[in-house]
Amino acid sequence: MAKIAPFQGLRPTSDKVSLVTTRSYDDYSTTELAYSLEFNPFSFLHILNPAYANQQKVNIEKRYKAVATKFLDFKKEGIFVKEDKPVFYLYQIESKNHQFIGILAGTAIEDYQRNAIKKHEDTLEYRVHTFKDYLHFTRFNTEPVLLMYPENLALNQWIADFKQRESLYHFSTSNKEKHTFWKIDDRADQQWLVEAFAAIEHLYIADGHHRSASAELLLNEEQSSNNPHLNYFMSFLIAENNIKIYEYNRLIHDLNQHSKADFLELLSEKFSVKNKKQHLWKPTKKSEFAMYLDGEFYALQLKNNGQIDDVLSSLDAQVLYTELLHPILGVEDLRTDSRIEYVPGTESIITIKEMVDSGEFEVGFMLYPTNVSEIKELADNNQIMPPKSTYIEPKFRSGLIIYEI
Incomplete structure (x- = not known):
């Protein structure tokens, strides 16, 4: 049984979404990063790379607090808008050779702890603690864990039907991808999705082992705060036959x-x-x-x-x-x-x-390339892949949806 929940996402206004969202920070060369920061004042890279002197000498706490401050600046400037109630999202990415589509939702850390969300990669302790500190000081995350679920005909049909509705966003990016985004705010639709995923025994982490482990660690450290947002991490749920695995x-x-x-x-x-x-x-x-x-x-x-x-x-x-x-x-x-x-x-x-x-x-x-069956068999047997065994797509755009903690 997989437990998912809608959440009050924070997202760019429709007129700025293509300017705000970015590829993963690590994907940018030094030249690309400098260009984006110089010529695009709305880029989410300004939040991830806040302006401060001698950044290599700034300690982790000060750096993450600067990220949080820049994030608040973007909110005050009206670059982001917050949903007025918890929602799910449907998100489609079209590249030259592939089309990916899935559900953006909160997934329960309880499921991660009881192995209903299964893992196939080991984590490095220092990376888990580093990202946990990032979450602690910034109080937001914009990188969902990529979770795959078994092929499901009912979900396929529901998604196909929902795609016929008017989208929230439809935009292209400089890497020649098309992005379409729908908000799922109707209670009946939300309940259908909750029940559909409750009937799925296991979800599998395709990408995001460190992010999920960091969310669990933060929950353990801040449990006394009774913050309900800590009980979930943001996930992009996609059918296992819809992911692309590279070596x-x-x-x-x-x-x-x-x-x-x-x-x-x-x-x-x-x-x-x-x-x-x-x-x-x-x-x-x-x-x-x-x-x-x-x-x-x-x-x-x-x-x-x-x-x-x-x-x-x-x-x-x-x-x-x-x-x-x-x-x-x-x-x-x-x-x-x-x-x-x-x-x-x-x-x-x-x-x-x-x-x-x-x-x-x-x-x-x-x-x-490794295949999905190998990943699932490893996870089912609690075995761990060698480092750098898979490069998995789709990759989510930073700044598209923000999960606040």
Whole structure:
């Protein structure tokens, strides 16, 4: 049983929504960030990056309080409007190749605690505490946890029918996406959604493990405040067949003191290795790996992979680590080893090639994407994926809807 609830969202006024909303802060290059801050006074980036001197020397508390102050400035200037009652939202994102649609709602931290909301990624304690502090000082969140639910024909039909109603927003963004947004404020519609999700046994976190863990930690620390908003975190609920999963590819700075010949020989003990020369090649199925080394692409296939009988051990990211990155290249902790970097599968393999050709990295590896069934099986068995195994879309725009605490 999944418990969802409407909430009094705060959102940009209709005339400013395309100016206010932004991609994730980390997606912006230094140049893009500077341009947006200079030429768009309504950008939510002004809140995330409030103007103060020597920001690298400002402590966390002062920085987050500056975010809160800038947020209040936006509210006072009438850039945001608050709903007059709790609502749900329906949100559709259209890109060139994909269309995503889902429900924006509050989801119960109680469900997260009792594992009705299931996890497949580990969290880093310092990141959980950092975002908890952010929530504590700013008292708002604009990044919902992406939750997936099993394919549901009744929900599909309800969403299709509701899409015929007049939207609240319809706007395009500079990355050529179209965004359509509906408010669900009718009590009968809200009750139907509450009952529909109550009939779903489990929800699965697709993206947002640190955000959900931070919300739980904040609730635990502030339970005596009796603040009802602490009992929920904002979520974007989407059907599992409507998400898009990309791989994270790996780049390694060196060959762990091996010569190219020695490295290829060690590699051939565990993998069948086929030289694809200059052909831009990437994996076409599970258990295949692509490698780019010294100006050439290679196809790798693990030998004797029939012996692997559990989902974690059979994950391509895990296979690459246990059979190659760790024993041959000496990569220890995938989270902290400075010799490895990650490139999401949304980037072209030419990016991998160029980064290796530049001399910054010695070798690059490309993987085949994980699928939803693997994520769910891991979560059902309380197993954890290796770091940087999945890059999942859709990505929510900052500043579109704000959940105040």
